Amino acid sequence: MVVLSVLTPVLAVVLCLVIGFMLVRSAQTETTSSTSSGETERTPKADFRPWVDQDLQDDTEIKGREDEDGDWVDSNEEEELLHVAYSASVYPEETMLERSKDFYTQMNQRRSVRFISPEPVPREVINNVIRTAGTAPSGAHTEPWTFVVVSDPETKHQIRLIVEEEEEVNYRQRMGDKWVHDLSRLKTNWIKEYLDVAPYLILVFKQTYGILPNGKKRTHYYNEISVSISCGLLLAALQNVGLVTVTSTPLNCGPQLRLLLKRPANEKLLMLLPVGYPASDATVPDLKRKPLDDIMVHI
Amino acid sequence: MVVLSVLTPVLAVVLCLVIGFMLVRSAQTETTSSTSSGETERTPKADFRPWVDQDLQDDTEIKGREDEDGDWVDSNEEEELLHVAYSASVYPEETMLERSKDFYTQMNQRRSVRFISPEPVPREVINNVIRTAGTAPSGAHTEPWTFVVVSDPETKHQIRLIVEEEEEVNYRQRMGDKWVHDLSRLKTNWIKEYLDVAPYLILVFKQTYGILPNGKKRTHYYNEISVSISCGLLLAALQNVGLVTVTSTPLNCGPQLRLLLKRPANEKLLMLLPVGYPASDATVPDLKRKPLDDIMVHI
Numbered sequence: 119m120v121v122l123s124v125l126t127p128v129l130a131v132v133l134c135l136v137i138g139f140m141l142v143r144s145a146q147t148e149t150t151s152s153t154s155s156g157e158t159e160r161t162p163k164a165d166f167r168p169w170v171d172q173d174l175q176d177d178t179e180i181k182g183r184e185d186e187d188g189d190w191v192d193s194n195e196e197e198e199l200l201h202v203a204y205s206a207s208v209y210p211e212e213t214m215l216e217r218s219k220d221f222y223t224q225m226n227q228r229r230s231v232r233f234i235s236p237e238p239v240p241r242e243v244i245n246n247v248i249r250t251a252g253t254a255p256s257g258a259h260t261e262p263w264t265f266v267v268v269s270d271p272e273t274k275h276q277i278r279l280i281v282e283e284e285e286e287v288n289y290r291q292r293m294g295d296k297w298v299h300d301l302s303r304l305k306t307n308w309i310k311e312y313l314d315v316a317p318y319l320i321l322v323f324k325q326t327y328g329i330l331p332n333g334k335k336r337t338h339y340y341n342e343i344s345v346s347i348s349c350g351l352l353l354a355a356l357q358n359v360g361l362v363t364v365t366s367t368p369l370n371c372g373p374q375l376r377l378l379l380k381r382p383a384n385e386k387l388l389m390l391l392p393v394g395y396p397a398s399d400a401t402v403p404d405l406k407r408k409p410l411d412d413i414m415v416h417i
Numbered sequence: 418m419v420v421l422s423v424l425t426p427v428l429a430v431v432l433c434l435v436i437g438f439m440l441v442r443s444a445q446t447e448t449t450s451s452t453s454s455g456e457t458e459r460t461p462k463a464d465f466r467p468w469v470d471q472d473l474q475d476d477t478e479i480k481g482r483e484d485e486d487g488d489w490v491d492s493n494e495e496e497e498l499l500h501v502a503y504s505a506s507v508y509p510e511e512t513m514l515e516r517s518k519d520f521y522t523q524m525n526q527r528r529s530v531r532f533i534s535p536e537p538v539p540r541e542v543i544n545n546v547i548r549t550a551g552t553a554p555s556g557a558h559t560e561p562w563t564f565v566v567v568s569d570p571e572t573k574h575q576i577r578l579i580v581e582e583e584e585e586v587n588y589r590q591r592m593g594d595k596w597v598h599d600l601s602r603l604k605t606n607w608i609k610e611y612l613d614v615a616p617y618l619i620l621v622f623k624q625t626y627g628i629l630p631n632g633k634k635r636t637h638y639y640n641e642i643s644v645s646i647s648c649g650l651l652l653a654a655l656q657n658v659g660l661v662t663v664t665s666t667p668l669n670c671g672p673q674l675r676l677l678l679k680r681p682a683n684e685k686l687l688m689l690l691p692v693g694y695p696a697s698d699a700t701v702p703d704l705k706r707k708p709l710d711d712i713m714v715h716i
């Protein structure tokens with residue numbers, strides 16, 4: 119009896135340690151899986167230096183083993199591409215100055231326009247705009263983009279239903295919020311008529327990884343940044359031909375839209391751009407852009 | 418004594434539960450802090466729906482409380498901006514087609530060039546290029562970008578030292594790797610002569626948050642995507658005047674470069690672009706871009 123009463127606390131301690139250890143393990147697992155899957159992949163392993171800059175949030179998986187460079191090499195080094203002479207247009211200084219001014223003036227006229235005309239747009243113009251977006255640089259020249267151009271009315275409508283349903287949930291959730299003081303004003307925010315009306319919807323997908331000929335996954339470094347840069351070129355190309363769009367990143371609709379458009383698992387929606395001519399009565403908020411001194415520092 | 422020997426296991430159990438609870442708490446904290454700080458901020462709280470799409474890895478802090486839209490509103494809704502008529506250049510179809518082709522041809526000639534001439538470039542051209550980048554759309558029109566243009570030779574050299582030191586560490590670390598079979602070839606990868614030679618280095622910072630007039634932080638939604646889009650416009654503007662660059666994201670140099678350039682804590686380095694005319698003997702790898710059918714799907 120004395121032996122037992124001495125042993126009991128020891129047994130209790132051992133039991134508690136075992137339970138405690140199991141709780142710690144399960145808590146670690148839970149915490150990890152509560153972050154999104156992309157983040158889980160990026161959790162740096164302790165034994166190597168992260169290969170992707172910690173300041174960048176691009177969802178490139180950190181592997182630390184691939185043949186990658188801080189420069190965005192235009193070649194896959196394994197292929198040992200031939201180097202060729204680079205020939206460029208060279209302009210006299212005066213022409214450069216004029217061209218830089220004209221291009222700025224043109225781009226500065228670009229605005230996000232929500233009122234898009236149903237008037238049809240030549241298909242070949244859209245093709246050239248997408249070709250232009252495809253000239254963007256990308257990490258290790260992986261060209262990790264897929265542009266899904268939707269003109270089919272039924273598919274456009276399905277997209278609208280998915281986007282509006284999610285948007286409504288998002289807005290309604292904030293109903294109690296101090297910012298929300300006018301339901302009818304908000305309503306206009308989740309009704310996206312342009313998704314039916316615009317002759318084209320361009321859904322831009324980023325390929326988070328590629329598939330090598332041997333079936334293995336190939337990491338697409340900086341894929342989100344690369345695809346965003348290509349969207350910058352896309353916006354420039356649209357503006358250059360007098361078409362308008364509004365940059366949108368539909369909240370939480372990516373997976374549903376990916377399934378609707380039958381895109382593979384390595385593709386994730388980055389942006390949705392309705393494209394067309396501006397409606398004749400289109401309006402835009404009377405905003406100003408920051409002056410040069412607020413965005414540039416010279417050293 | 419009997420009472421004590423009965424109480425001892427109870428006390429042991431209580432003590433173990435307390436210790437176990439503390440271990441669980443600390444394990445959760447550790448797991449969270451082992452991911453990068455950006456990710457910690459993004460860990461979704463359980464009690465609200467993440468406001469930023471889980472497919473997007475942009476490091477916008479998830480707050481769920483701000484007046485934000487899936488569309489990139491061009492106005493801060495709190496300011497209730499006036500809406501004005503949107504007027505646009507409208508081109509006949511034939512002109513559109515021609516313009517779209519010409520712009521594609523021009524952008525398709527862009528290449529990442531590492532061999533940059535020291536020849537000076539007119540400052541006003543650089544100003545216009547930065548102005549053009551500043552016309553990009555941004556989440557809630559926050560314009561979350563700072564372009565640091567460096568022409569001072571001493572600062573350029575300091576930047577080179579920081580970047581090369583980090584690059585060398587990165588490369589040496591992979592020395593045992595099966596990919597690394599030629600040290601001398603690799604060496605050319607961490608020597609970045611262009612950082613001294615190029616007349617301008619443009620360091621693009623993203624502002625991860627802003628400061629409101631009342632001193633509070635303002636979340637900059639989609640700041641990394643926004644700034645990447647503006648880099649797309651920057652590349653287009655450079656190409657338009659016959660200047661070259663190479664898109665680089667210096668690994669792990671952000672914090673040091675931020676301090677060197679005296680940028681505030683809300684700014685993080687996204688890209689470093691050396692800018693100038695191409696060197697007369699510049700070469701580029703003989704790469705091809707994917708054809709339209711590989712990057713576009715029409716529905």
